[in-house]
Amino acid sequence: MSVFHRFANPNRFLKLTNQVLPWVSGLTVLSLAAGLYMSFFTSPPDYQQGESVRIMYIHVPSAWMAMFVYTSIAIASVCSLIWRHPLADLAAKASAPIGAGFTFLALATGSLWGKPMWGAWWVWDARLTSVLILFFLYLGHMALMHAFEEQERGNKAAAVLAIVGFVNIPIIKFSVDWWNTLHQPASVMRADGPSIDPSMLWPLLIMGVAFKLFYIVVLLIRIKSELIEAKLRKYRRAVVDKAH
Amino acid sequence: MGSSLFQGEDLTCIRGGRTVFLGLNFNLAQGQALILEGPNGSGKSSLIRMLSGLVRPKLGKLVWQDQDATREPEIFQRHIHYIGHRNAIKPVLTVLENLAYWSGKKKDDPSLDDALDHFRMLPLKHTPANLLSSGQSRRLTLSRLLASERSVWLLDEPSVGLDVASVALLEDVIKTHRSKGGAIIFATHSPINVENPNKLNLQDYSPLYNKKLLAVENEEDSWI
Amino acid sequence: MEQITNFLSMGNYGAYIWTAYLLTAAVMSGLLVTTLQRLRKNKAELEEFQTIQNSTKQSGHKEEATRP
Amino acid sequence: MKAFLNIVSRDLHLAFRQKSDLTMAVLFFILTAMLFPFGLGPEPNLLARIAPGIIWVTALLAVLLSLERLFLADYEDGSLEQLILSSTSLEVAVLAKVFAHWLTTGLPLILAAPLIALLFNMDSDAMTILLIAMILGTPSLSLIGAIAATLTLGARRGGVLIPLLVLPLYIPTLIFGVGAIDAAMNSLEAGAVIANARPHLLLLGAILLVSLLITPLAGAAALRQSVE
Numbered sequence: 001m002s003v004f005h006r007f008a009n010p011n012r013f014l015k016l017t018n019q020v021l022p023w024v025s026g027l028t029v030l031s032l033a034a035g036l037y038m039s040f041f042t043s044p045p046d047y048q049q050g051e052s053v054r055i056m057y058i059h060v061p062s063a064w065m066a067m068f069v070y071t072s073i074a075i076a077s078v079c080s081l082i083w084r085h086p087l088a089d090l091a092a093k094a095s096a097p098i099g100a101g102f103t104f105l106a107l108a109t110g111s112l113w114g115k116p117m118w119g120a121w122w123v124w125d126a127r128l129t130s131v132l133i134l135f136f137l138y139l140g141h142m143a144l145m146h147a148f149e150e151q152e153r154g155n156k157a158a159a160v161l162a163i164v165g166f167v168n169i170p171i172i173k174f175s176v177d178w179w180n181t182l183h184q185p186a187s188v189m190r191a192d193g194p195s196i197d198p199s200m201l202w203p204l205l206i207m208g209v210a211f212k213l214f215y216i217v218v219l220l221i222r223i224k225s226e227l228i229e230a231k232l233r234k235y236r237r238a239v240v241d242k243a244h
Numbered sequence: 245m246g247s248s249l250f251q252g253e254d255l256t257c258i259r260g261g262r263t264v265f266l267g268l269n270f271n272l273a274q275g276q277a278l279i280l281e282g283p284n285g286s287g288k289s290s291l292i293r294m295l296s297g298l299v300r301p302k303l304g305k306l307v308w309q310d311q312d313a314t315r316e317p318e319i320f321q322r323h324i325h326y327i328g329h330r331n332a333i334k335p336v337l338t339v340l341e342n343l344a345y346w347s348g349k350k351k352d353d354p355s356l357d358d359a360l361d362h363f364r365m366l367p368l369k370h371t372p373a374n375l376l377s378s379g380q381s382r383r384l385t386l387s388r389l390l391a392s393e394r395s396v397w398l399l400d401e402p403s404v405g406l407d408v409a410s411v412a413l414l415e416d417v418i419k420t421h422r423s424k425g426g427a428i429i430f431a432t433h434s435p436i437n438v439e440n441p442n443k444l445n446l447q448d449y450s451p452l453y454n455k456k457l458l459a460v461e462n463e464e465d466s467w468i
Numbered sequence: 469m470e471q472i473t474n475f476l477s478m479g480n481y482g483a484y485i486w487t488a489y490l491l492t493a494a495v496m497s498g499l500l501v502t503t504l505q506r507l508r509k510n511k512a513e514l515e516e517f518q519t520i521q522n523s524t525k526q527s528g529h530k531e532e533a534t535r536p
Numbered sequence: 537m538k539a540f541l542n543i544v545s546r547d548l549h550l551a552f553r554q555k556s557d558l559t560m561a562v563l564f565f566i567l568t569a570m571l572f573p574f575g576l577g578p579e580p581n582l583l584a585r586i587a588p589g590i591i592w593v594t595a596l597l598a599v600l601l602s603l604e605r606l607f608l609a610d611y612e613d614g615s616l617e618q619l620i621l622s623s624t625s626l627e628v629a630v631l632a633k634v635f636a637h638w639l640t641t642g643l644p645l646i647l648a649a650p651l652i653a654l655l656f657n658m659d660s661d662a663m664t665i666l667l668i669a670m671i672l673g674t675p676s677l678s679l680i681g682a683i684a685a686t687l688t689l690g691a692r693r694g695g696v697l698i699p700l701l702v703l704p705l706y707i708p709t710l711i712f713g714v715g716a717i718d719a720a721m722n723s724l725e726a727g728a729v730i731a732n733a734r735p736h737l738l739l740l741g742a743i744l745l746v747s748l749l750i751t752p753l754a755g756a757a758a759l760r761q762s763v764e
Binding site: 105 | 478479480481482487488489492498506510511
């Protein structure tokens with residue numbers, strides 16, 4: 001009876017993860033160190049914003065991650081709903097806290113950058129508001145996922161929410177172009193090429209890569225942990241079934 | 245016995261990470277009655293819900309009149325009537341309004357009166373449903389079977405809350421339904437007498453009771 | 469010494485910049501640490517279960533063996 | 537279409553048999569809005585200035601209160617299973633239920649809004665825009681709310697979860713709803729009222745269109761999961 005072979009094979013996934021993990025972790029440490037060094041020592045102060053521009057090297061990558069992780073969750077949710085792949089559910093579940101963390105960082109570091117530049121910790125402009133909504137979407141996703149007795153139902157409900165909430169992502173991306181706001185417009189991800197100096201662009205990009213690698217490391221460990229939990233649940237059930 | 249109406253091949257149901265039953269086959273022909281047996285947790289309700297199309301089988305095939313309907317339960321949903329544990333009765337509506345809504349018929353349709361009469365509910369026709377006893381509610385629910393005129397009935401514990409006389413009414417209705425070529429699948433703990441029924445014991449397909457299946461399940465690497 | 473204070477003051481933006489970086493470090497290491505802790509806890513529990521299972525399996529085999 | 541009207545008339549029927557359901561949202565709306573003059577003082581200019589925000593926020597909370605009931609009764613008494621098994625397309629059924637919900641909560645709110653606007657000294661131009669904005673905005677509130685209502689069926693703390701899921705998604709409607717009235721109040725020439733409010737109203741319309749598209753799909757998917 002080979003019926004169970006047709007499901008995802010978690011053992012193969014675990015084996016692959018264990019092989020990849022040391023390499024990704026090493027790369028994360030390297031790129032993080034290089035990014036930090038460059039953002040403090042090789043990049044110049046901004047001619048308008050002075051040294052405070054150094055907050056950019058964590059603020060902008062955090063904001064990228066906030067959107068990137070949410071997009072990953074939305075893609076995983078589509079896979080979960082259409083192909084019912086169990087690993088997609090685990091990936092979405094494992095990603096949400098990481099995404100929420102980075103969204104919080106984007107908001108907090110933005111606030112710390114905004115205070116000296118704009119004179120206010122917070123302004124209610126389109127970009128900030130839409131990122132705040134994103135943060136609440138992450139919280140709602142996590143709450144919904146854990147709100148059901150049956151994990152399966154939580155996964156599916158959260159998947160629908162993630163897909164519905166995805167409308168927010170283009171709004172965040174283009175809010176600075178559509179509305180004239182205090183927040184500065186995009187300077188890296190532009191159709192006609194980045195508009196900032198290479199001495200600032202490089203540390204920014206390297207930090208961006210470092211954050212993404214960090215996400216992959218934490219994500220893989222979390223999925224691994226979830227898989228072990230699933231195995232534990234199976235053992236516990238077996239004990240109950242035996243007593244039946 | 246008529247030709248094959250509804251078939252299941254190698255059906256597997258997994259709920260909350262637990263295999264409820266696996267490798268289950270059944271065949272329902274016109275005029276047949278299939279009784280699902282088995283202790284608590286062997287998956288009787290799950291199977292009935294799967295056959296109604298509410299739950300999709302994880303593995304296996306559902307065939308309706310030689311047509312593969314595994315992916316499109318809509319094919320057979322038009323021909324079945326499912327009655328679950330809950331009665332789907334709105335307390336603020338009258339007995340007749342409740343019946344009319346789910347059978348999709350006008351309130352003055354004579355077949356509604358007939359259906360109510362079969363289950364001795366006609367005198368309560370204009371009573372708000374919140375005044376009904378649990379047995380009366382169940383009888384109202386069962387009268388939908390007659391009003392909706394579907395060929396296959398899927399009944400999950402239809403006799404819950406019914407007294408002996410009402411169970412006899414149900415047996416009567418089932419008999420007429422079968423004689424007209426209808427088929428029926430039901431799960432029950434209390435005896436309902438039907439002529440030459442086919443029986444399916446879910447215990448044989450449940451890893452919880454059939455330890456041979458448990459071994460098969462445990463051997464596999466997949467645990468999610 | 470003066471170089472270090474200059475570096476730390478960051479053109480008078482030091483308070484904002486260092487708070488931002490420290491906060492980032494705190495959140496990221498927090499994510500990593502909680503994740504690793506959970507993994508370790510789950511791994512330990514799994515090992516416990518597997519040792520119990522193995523011992524019951526062995527004793528089960530013995531029982532079968534002793535039965536004629 | 538017939539199935540759509542069937543469901544709408546049934547839900548209206550049910551709502552009219554239980555009149556408390558019908559009046560609760562609108563009573564909440566009026567009472568809550570009336571608290572603000574007591575809290576902020578009766579100064580007419582101040583009240584006129586903040587009226588748009590108060591009307592929208594209280595309307596939003598009133599809709600929020602009614603959301604949990606939208607699908608819960610059908611879910612609990614087994615009607616939802618029968619609805620899914622019936623020949624009606626579930627997407628149409630979701631739209632019908634949402635439409636009935638709007639008729640029983642959104643519409644009364646729109647009818648009550650001019651009363652509150654009068655109490656807050658809003659001028660007639662602003663009141664016209666308020667009504668247009670609410671006609672465009674309240675259906676979106678029902679539509680977006682329905683998604684959360686279907687997603688939380690069977691959840692442990694459904695009632696607490698719905699606000700968490702729904703309020704962030706309501707923010708755009710709130711922003712443009714208030715923005716439209718503010719723009720109308722700030723226009724100096726009489727003819728410019730509509731022109732100033734126009735972009736906000738168009739955005740409200742866009743939100744309505746997007747939610748009209750998303751809600752039936754997401755709602756039907758969530759309903760199917762809820763009975764699985």
